[in-house]
Amino acid sequence: MGRTRDNAVAQTEPVLLSKTELRQRLQQVGEAMYHHQHPFHIRMHAGQLTRGQMQAWVLNRFYYQSRIPIKDAIILSKSEDVAFRRAWRKRIVDHDGDHDGDGAGGIEKWLQLAEAAGLDRDYVISTQAILPGVRYAVDAYIDLVTHNTLLEAVSSSLTELFAGQLIALRMDALAKHYPWLQNGLAYFQGRLTQAPEDAAFAFDYAAEHAVTPQLQSLVIHSLERKCALLWAQLDALHYCYVEPGSLPPQPNIFRPESS
Helix, strand or coil: CHHHHHHHHHCCCCCCCCHHHHHHHHHHHHHHHCHHHCHHHHHHHCCCCCHHHHHHHHHHHHHHHHHHHHHHHHHHHHCCCHHHHHHHHHHHHHHHCCCCCCCCCHHHHHHHHHHHCCCCHHHHHHCCCCCHHHHHHHHHHHHHHHHCCHHHHHHHHHHHHHHHHHHHHHHHHHHHHCHHHHHHCHHHHHHHHHHHHHHHHHHHHHHHHCCCHHHHHHHHHHHHHHHHHHHHHHHHHHHHHCCCCCCCCCCCCCCCCCC
């Protein structure tokens, strides 16, 4: 944690940015580092992935999805502000679901996507077939949130500033190129409205509480770290299932019937 803070301090913004300038600076990070530019996603959106490769993505991405409400619960535990906790706990309900509502949160909807992809629900939930690289990257995200300040933890969620556009693109691409997933797209439909709402709240919080150039640099650095962790997940998928297609020797790793 000390090294993370030292690196962030060394790259402190030269002056205090206005809220608009901070937003522009974060946008620059997204344009340069967000995983919409990863070769795996580019292939996906062009319809160039096989059924097995898509199954591998859905299966491995579930590990990330399953950890999102855990991450949000950790963030809740860091705040003594009742108003903040009331606003942030919406995220947990969005992913875990609410039995007082329709009961289907983001995790359940992702499992529906997995079933549409031809994967067994219990097999996916077990996470036994997750690539080591994906597991490591997701666990590193939990560590980032756990061991840093509330401001840094909130700022790591600012990838949602860019998620809306990617989700819309992905929905169109999946419907066009992978019609066998058609019955599993409810997750993305929900995130079209949830992600922009969540991003607006997180950005307003970061902008309000990053009152010095050093704190603004921590906001930016936290977003950069999160982008890197999302990219690392796709690196593992691409290396193991696309090019060069070198699956690790662990016996439980998912191996598509056709590649």
